[in-house]
Amino acid sequence: MNEELSKSLSDLNEDQVLNLVKKALDDGAGTMDILSACRAGMTQIGKRYESGEYYVSDLIMAGEIFKQAVQLLGGDAQKNAGGLRDKVVVGTVKGDVHDIGKDLVVGMLRANGYDVIDLGVDVPADVFIDTLEQSGARILGLSGLLTVAYDSMKDTMNRLTTKGLRTSIKVMVGGGAMTDKVREYIGADAMGADAQAAVSICDRWTTEV
């Protein structure tokens, strides 16, 4: 069942995924096993996106199917769908309200087990800092598509330094026309071109520690 479920998710076959999840539940399969088959499907989707076979629209659809599958699983699975791994604080920075890409990043991170605290859009530096301090998260993801967002990102980095948090928090940036030169200007640790890159960066950082 697991392989068939992973494959139908990675093929974006919504009806089949939902039917297989229902059948597995009827047959008494454990919700965590079903969840992990869904995750394996999401990993495949990430690979197919990286290889150019899938587009952003496919990632959006995969995220929607995954969400519905998790809803069918209910209870523990819903809690664990994004809570098995490290905490990541994510938001679109002050002055910017673009959130389509940020939501994709949040969705992919959650589908890969990260416990994401999504602060939404137009987020001031202080809110990022307070959330990091209160949650104990050690990864921050800043999204922004406007040129003015770069200064908000830099401002957030400066606050991290002032608060003495710079060395304990890893920061990734992304959105729209982000480049490595801009990342350097901001002073972030990594930049990601897409939602799958955000997952790869977090995977790298969480296995390094």
Ligand code: B12
């Ligand atoms: C949709 C859109 C809007 C919508 C936003 C709706 C929403 N809910 O997000 C609305 C209409 C509200 C809007 C408003 C504005 N917009 Co607009 N908008 C766009 C548009 C067409 C698409 C953006 C988008 O969603 N792309 C799809 C997503 C999936 O891509 P993405 O965001 O880049 O995210 C991916 C990656 O970048 C990455 N990623 C994203 N975040 C992160 C974070 C991390 C940590 C990592 C690792 C990766 C990562 O992963 C994502 C998934 O692959 C772009 C043009 C374009 N082609 O990009 C203009 C664009 C971004 N907008 C622009 C402008 C100017 C504006 C306005 C100022 C217009 C105005 N005069 O009012 C306002 C700004 C409002 C504000 N204060 O933010 C300009 C920005 C120019 C600039 N360099 O400053 C653009 C480039 C259009 C243009 N060519 O002029 N906009």
